[in-house]
């Protein structure tokens with residue numbers, strides 16, 4: 001299965017920044033095989049990189065962290081401000097806790113030195129594919145400006161309180177993190193970064209918390225650089241408490257459809273994060289987002305359709321793009337991108353996208369979070385489910401989701 005991307009044939013520009021010339025030469029040499037598709041440029045310092053970017057913007061910037069004159073974090077901050085559509089990757093040796101907390105909100109991906117050429121090539125390639133998913137550079141800019149996603153104040157306060165208490169266990173912390181999509185997404189962004197050098201990507205929050213360790217989670221929860229919180233639970237047109245409940249219900253429903261299969265962790269996570277694009281829209285473009293909600297209500301069309309008329313894409317693609325540049329696994333990104341219209345991805349297997357789309361279709365919609373009447377989401381139906389060779393039929397899917405939602409408690 002593939003995310004429907006708008007592949008372009010234009011040459012992409014990559015800028016490598018490192019104060020050690022041999023490192024730059026080595027990286028450039030490793031990327032030589034891709035030179036027909038990529039133009040690779042080098043800069044030996046932050047100021048030199050800014051000068052290059054002022055002459056010509058790049059699609060992907062890869063920078064070292066420790067450099068004289070200007071640190072990698074300072075350079076990333078300038079690039080975020082002035083060229084937010086550029087994908088920002090850190091390629092670094094050891095980073096201490098302070099550097100890590102400064103870099104996490106500014107970098108999209110983290111690679112550690114020495115980096116295998118294939119890994120470097122594949123990370124750049126995947127980032128560029130995601131760039132093509134959102135072909136509108138204005139929307140890429142909107143996502144690129146994100147430093148952090150605010151948490152619901154009640155849940156943020158609860159997490160802060162918990163990490164101060166030594167008797168709290170990792171699984172209790174994980175349970176609270178699972179009740180806030182923004183906190184969960186950011187924890188996974190950090191755990192999947194090269195700073196923790198894991199052999200595989202983690203999608204289970206409890207595992208993420210135990211990999212990070214209690215002290216790291218405590219530092220993360222207290223870090224103002226990494227977390228911020230909404231001033232209130234309702235922002236612009238969205239009541240985030242109600243939206244959280246929707247995300248948790250979809251997550252539980254997706255888990256019930258994939259229980260005891262290898263898809264279960266990814267499905268639980270995809271459910272929790274599927275509407276994360278709403279956070280981006282509410283934070284970065286609240287006025288236009290409000291107009292989209294009004295347009296949907298006035299014309300009785302689904303909200304994702306109204307968003308597409310206004311932004312060119314919906315919260316689904318925007319959320320998928322953010323999760324992609326944060327390094328979450330591809331099947332999760334694909335499922336999030338297409339959760340409203342799964343039919344646009346040709347598939348004959350019951351995998352993550354069908355599991356999420358069916359769970360979404362059988363769960364109460366998100367309209368309640370917008371305090372307006374919005375039409376029900378048509379999304380996946382019995383015919384769609386039958387087309388992906390599921391291990392159960394529509395009636396069984398309805399039964400499983402209904403049983404899950406009945407016994408489901410929203411509060412941690």
Ligand SMILES: [Fe+2]
Pocket residue numbers: 274275315316339340
């Ligand atoms: Fe959605």
Ligand SMILES: [Fe+2]
Pocket residue numbers: 246250274275360365366
């Ligand atoms: Fe949703």
